[in-house]
Amino acid sequence: MFEAPPPIKATKQMKKLMAKHFLDLDRAKKEGSPKVAWCTSVGPAELLLSMGFDVYYPENHGALLGATRMAADMIPYANAEGYSPDICSYLTSDVGAYIKGVTPLTRAYGIETIPKADLLAFNTNQCRDVQDWFGYYSRKWQAPMVGVRTHRQVGEVKDYYIEDIVGQFKDMIPTLEEVSGNKFDIDRLRETVRLSKECTVRWRKVLEAGAHRPAPMNFFDYTIHMAPAVVLRGKPEAIEYYDLLLEEIEVRKREGIASVPGERMRLYWEGMPVWGRLRMLSDIMNEMQAAIVASTYCNSWIFDAFDEREPFESMARAYTELFIVRDEDYKEKYITDWIEKFGIQGIIFHNAKTCPNNSNTCYAMPQRLAEKLGVTTVVIDGDLNDMRCFSDEQAKTNLEAFVEQIEERA
Secondary structure, eight states, X not given: OXXXXXXOTTHHHHHHHHHHHHHHHHHHHHHOOSOEEEEOTTSXXXXXHHTXXXXXXXXXXXXXXXXXXXXXXXXXXXXXXXXXXXXXXXXXXXXXXXXXXXXXXXXXXXXXXXOOOSEEEEETTSOTHHHHXXXXXXXXXXXXXEEEOOOOSBSSOOHHHHHHHHHHHHHHHHHHHHHHOOOOOHHHHHHHHHHHHHHHHHHHHHHXXXXXXSOSSOHHHHHHHTHHHHHSTTSHHHHHHHHHHHHHHHHHHHTTOOSSTTOOEEEEEESOOOGGGHHHHHHHHHHTTEEEEXXXXXXXXXXXXXXXTSHHHHHHHHHHSOGGGBOHHHHHHHHHHHHHHHTXXXXXXXXXXXXXXXXXXXXXXXXXXXXXXXXXXXXXXXOSSOGGGOOHHHHHHHHHHHHHHHHHHO
């Protein structure tokens, strides 16, 4: 029987921060000040914060719908409105919840509805779906929508890519000024970018602690503790939180506390989480004493390029260097570097049905990496939110066979 490790104490502080984040947004919505901007999770948050907006991240809400298993009941409402079951299930579950008039924020924080946007700002570095997602609410609320259209399949990040994105950022400013009622201030933007950089430095350290043997945290822990990096970057609270968490990680390392007691193999997760099955998947891996010590997904909030001396250019570079927008050669090298650094023996690829942009299983990457690195790979079919695409029994069987293969090769 698996014996759980001691809980991570910093979790209590993180829960308080998340409660304050959502309650502040609810208050802003009700009082009309400050103005509320919706932002994609790796979008121009620093610019919005520097203009005085309270910023809401609907992908975070989508993940909550998945984790609370509300998504399956909400998706059909969006399908009935004409949104295909094949597109992003964050989008369809979120739009469906809006149509139904429900939110997991009610049970968690007593909040009746998501905060109505005064402005919506997207970045297509994740996918085109975010633009269509925000377009739904822009039409419903007659709220202005601004956005950045990012280059795709990027190898080397060219200077002209950065110039293009900088121009798109600057084109937003007149609309942001009009909606917020505040004038753009370059010094405020510099400070916000500085705070985001400090956050990302600490978040990288949290993730890199997974290289320690045994790993003091794992993928399932990271999907929880990434929340401040997602919704609070650009604010001092995120920095303070990760300082607290890093102190605790150092204690766990010194005391030999393993996130998976008896850790006997180390794995990499490539792709989106299966939000509605995190507990089940964690239990399976724990029983097999297999620690998922690194992932592409949680690394999505490492923005090494941020530099307050060049706020626009560094934002443009940070949001164009993302794994998701890069070409196959870059992605393979990136994964290879983490696998070698962390001593990883196998890669779990999640093929998310409604998230092809965050799935790297269709063009033989698992096979190439298995041959190149001598690691075992497995593909798990599923989805981020739509659990109709996921089979508990099939996933369990595939993962057990995968671990057996690693053991045979040891």
